[in-house]
Amino acid sequence: MKCATSLVPTAEAAVADIRAQIGPVDGKWVIFFASSAYDPQAVSAAMKRAFPTALTCGCTTAGEIALGHMTKHSLVAMVVGDDLLDAVAIEVVTGISTRIDLSEAFAAFEKRFGEPAAKWPHDRYVGLVLIDGLSKAEERINDAIGNITDVSFIGGSAGDDLAFQATHVFADGQSYGDAAVLVLLKTRHGFGTIKTQSFKPTKRVLVATRVDEAAREVLEFDGRPAAQVYAEAVGAVDGDIAPFFQNHPVGLMLGNEPYVRSPQQRKGDAIAFYCNIAAGMELTILEGTSIIDDTRADIAKAKTDLGGIAGMINFNCILRTLELEQRGLTEDYGALFADIPTVGFSTYGESLIGHVNQTATILAFKNA
Amino acid sequence: MNGKAKQLIDAIIAQRSGGNPTLMITTRTKIMLKGVNPERFLASTPDDPVIIDKLRRIGQELGVQIY
Numbered sequence: 001m002k003c004a005t006s007l008v009p010t011a012e013a014a015v016a017d018i019r020a021q022i023g024p025v026d027g028k029w030v031i032f033f034a035s036s037a038y039d040p041q042a043v044s045a046a047m048k049r050a051f052p053t054a055l056t057c058g059c060t061t062a063g064e065i066a067l068g069h070m071t072k073h074s075l076v077a078m079v080v081g082d083d084l085l086d087a088v089a090i091e092v093v094t095g096i097s098t099r100i101d102l103s104e105a106f107a108a109f110e111k112r113f114g115e116p117a118a119k120w121p122h123d124r125y126v127g128l129v130l131i132d133g134l135s136k137a138e139e140r141i142n143d144a145i146g147n148i149t150d151v152s153f154i155g156g157s158a159g160d161d162l163a164f165q166a167t168h169v170f171a172d173g174q175s176y177g178d179a180a181v182l183v184l185l186k187t188r189h190g191f192g193t194i195k196t197q198s199f200k201p202t203k204r205v206l207v208a209t210r211v212d213e214a215a216r217e218v219l220e221f222d223g224r225p226a227a228q229v230y231a232e233a234v235g236a237v238d239g240d241i242a243p244f245f246q247n248h249p250v251g252l253m254l255g256n257e258p259y260v261r262s263p264q265q266r267k268g269d270a271i272a273f274y275c276n277i278a279a280g281m282e283l284t285i286l287e288g289t290s291i292i293d294d295t296r297a298d299i300a301k302a303k304t305d306l307g308g309i310a311g312m313i314n315f316n317c318i319l320r321t322l323e324l325e326q327r328g329l330t331e332d333y334g335a336l337f338a339d340i341p342t343v344g345f346s347t348y349g350e351s352l353i354g355h356v357n358q359t360a361t362i363l364a365f366k367n368a
Numbered sequence: 369m370n371g372k373a374k375q376l377i378d379a380i381i382a383q384r385s386g387g388n389p390t391l392m393i394t395t396r397t398k399i400m401l402k403g404v405n406p407e408r409f410l411a412s413t414p415d416d417p418v419i420i421d422k423l424r425r426i427g428q429e430l431g432v433q434i435y
Binding site: 122139142143146147150152252253254255259278280281282353354 | 384385390391394395396397398400401402403405406407408429430431
């Protein structure tokens, strides 16, 4: 496994820089994350030309992570070979904003791997899912995947450096919008997944009583205007709730584990979220803790549980990145990944079983 | 009547996971993300037809037979 970062500003030259840093290794699979500053089709095509014998995939970002640093306007890549992977397959699903049909993709995986999805060993097989970050399709894609298989699919939503204009996913030299890339990996030594978020639950629980799921808006909590109830819950005495969003998102709680739903903006009496919320869901108001301390602890636990990590892919929420930037902690966060080959990016949403916000979902390849 | 929702939740988890502890947790999470928090339902919870319908739909989506 090898990783590389390029800050060269044009696609062809950045890919050439990546290829030179990787050296004479072709690998079985190349995953790369590219700033939206690069032409998406040019970077995807150039990566395929640079690694012609490997399967290639990736997406655009809102910031990148590799070699122990968080970067902007860069291209990062990881090359994975036979030492960690027995097999890999990639499928693209298009038109996801209107209709989710994964049947062809999973039929192709079953054919490639020679086993029905229901029989894939969930300790050896792991999936990745990269989704157009403006499609609002993440919940439906993760739900559809979870209906088909119990193999973990981990991933993130493509970004565009906070422009919110167009995001792209990449597969095999092509660039796609309104699409998701699904990757199925048969690992040689196994893997672990890390889901880390830096929040603790408060005692305040809100019930979403009226919602617009398609718009990801909560109209009412506890039978009253959502913005008013949230303001009371977080102590926003003047009703100005936006400053409370970063440190007080809400969470679906399963035991002590929050599945974070982050408020995006107030819309009159309603609140728009980065995740959809169904009517009847009970949501706990969360309180922020330390991203650095929590992530460090969760990586350390994974290292112990797995007996060593050969490499990681980090899908880190852009809201976490923005908080790290505000606090001057981006170098500290990057340093958490300095001793293990890691690539990742700042996402518009994270996936692991479902769609979550203000979370990092991390795939960790187990050491031999 | 009480406890039907818990009975359905337990049946979905048992069938989908086949008793595998990791898959039991995964299935609980899937049910929660589909809109029913398994931790909120006990043997003493009064039956709610809306929740029971929702759980039957969830069972169908997850490919398990529940009654």
